[in-house]
Amino acid sequence: MYNITIIGPGLIGASLGLCLKKYALADKIHGMDIDTINLKKAKGLNAIDEAHKEIGSYVNESDIVFVCTPVGTFQKIFESLNKFLTKRTIVSDVGSVKGFFLKKPFNNFTNLNIVPGHPIAGTEFSGASNSKIDMFENKWCILTPINKSKSIKVIENIWKRMNMRVEIMSPNKHDKIMSVTSHLPHLIAFTIVGTAFNLSPRDRKSLLNFSAGGFRDFTRIGSSDPKMWHDIFLQNKKFILSTLEKFGNDLDFLKMLIKTENSGKILNILKKNKTIRQKISKLS
Numbered sequence: 001m002y003n004i005t006i007i008g009p010g011l012i013g014a015s016l017g018l019c020l021k022k023y024a025l026a027d028k029i030h031g032m033d034i035d036t037i038n039l040k041k042a043k044g045l046n047a048i049d050e051a052h053k054e055i056g057s058y059v060n061e062s063d064i065v066f067v068c069t070p071v072g073t074f075q076k077i078f079e080s081l082n083k084f085l086t087k088r089t090i091v092s093d094v095g096s097v098k099g100f101f102l103k104k105p106f107n108n109f110t111n112l113n114i115v116p117g118h119p120i121a122g123t124e125f126s127g128a129s130n131s132k133i134d135m136f137e138n139k140w141c142i143l144t145p146i147n148k149s150k151s152i153k154v155i156e157n158i159w160k161r162m163n164m165r166v167e168i169m170s171p172n173k174h175d176k177i178m179s180v181t182s183h184l185p186h187l188i189a190f191t192i193v194g195t196a197f198n199l200s201p202r203d204r205k206s207l208l209n210f211s212a213g214g215f216r217d218f219t220r221i222g223s224s225d226p227k228m229w230h231d232i233f234l235q236n237k238k239f240i241l242s243t244l245e246k247f248g249n250d251l252d253f254l255k256m257l258i259k260t261e262n263s264g265k266i267l268n269i270l271k272k273n274k275t276i277r278q279k280i281s282k283l284s
Contacts, residue, residue, distance in 0.1 A: 001027040002063040002158075007055065007077055008033055009042035012094050012122060013068030014131035017047030019162045022133055030058050042128035055080040059089065064154070067093040072231030074100050078109050087113040090151045094119055096178055097235040098144045098171035115155040116144045118174065119164060120182075124223040137163050144171040179239035184247060186229055187240070189222035 002025060006013045009031040020026040031048030032055055033039040043051045052058060059065055059081065067077055074095070081091060091114045100106060101116050119141040123130060141159040143166060145152050156166050169177075196207055196215070233240060257266050 005030040005062040005065040008069035014047035014128035015135035018133040070231040071095040126225040179243040
């Protein structure tokens with residue numbers, strides 16, 4: 001069993017705390033959050049044992065520190081951790097972008113023994129109050145090591161013990177894949193809600209009344225935490241812009257086919273993409 005610190009016991013962080021306890025992986029869990037209401041909720045749920053409002057010397061007691069805050073906060077958090085930790089303590093994260101760990105500022109954190117990670121799990125909700133003890137069951141976790149270390153195996157085994165499937169890849173490969181499978185869908189969901197409601201007041205009322213299941217289902221993830229996704233979009237700018245350009249080209253092509261009423265090509269595209277979607281469903 002490990003002594004663990006969770007920085008940011010929100011949706012994922014609190015779920016992690018609950019899961020670590022469920023599988024008897026944690027002897028003691030410290031939780032740190034500047035949001036005192038969320039911190040109190042996480043402790044009340046027994047996701048953490050000790051509550052802290054700032055990073056302090058208690059992290060020295062930890063075998064592992066999990067950073068579970070928006071990726072835009074990483075710079076300040078790692079600066080604070082670097083003051084207290086030695087390389088004995090393993091630091092991991094749950095962020096959706098890994099390019100941060102390849103940037104020059106990260107090279108200054110000489111005391112950190114880091115194994116970046118990303119459990120691909122979550123909901124459109126946020127906060128400890130929405131945490132789930134089974135959040136990670138049978139989901140994928142991607143580790144993106146930036147150097148060779150025995151610590152990789154430690155973090156890998158922890159996620160596997162919590163019934164996750166673990167894949168190891170480079171930070172850039174992770175960010176490129178996520179730009180397609182996660183970041184672009186969220187960007188579209190946020191945008192299409194805005195597009196739909198930039199209508200006249202009369203049309204807006206009809207939209208509210210007659211939103212079909214497809215619109216509601218597709219835009220569900222548009223209810224996600226704006227701050228978290230703001231950070232993700234900016235931190236993964238390179239790959240998101242590339243993916244957006246490709247998607248824009250596909251939309252322009254489809255727009256041209258509709259304008260010219262090219263029925264055959266439209267139907268071929270729809271059939272082809274339906275087949276791809278069915279194959280994806282069989283993999284899950």
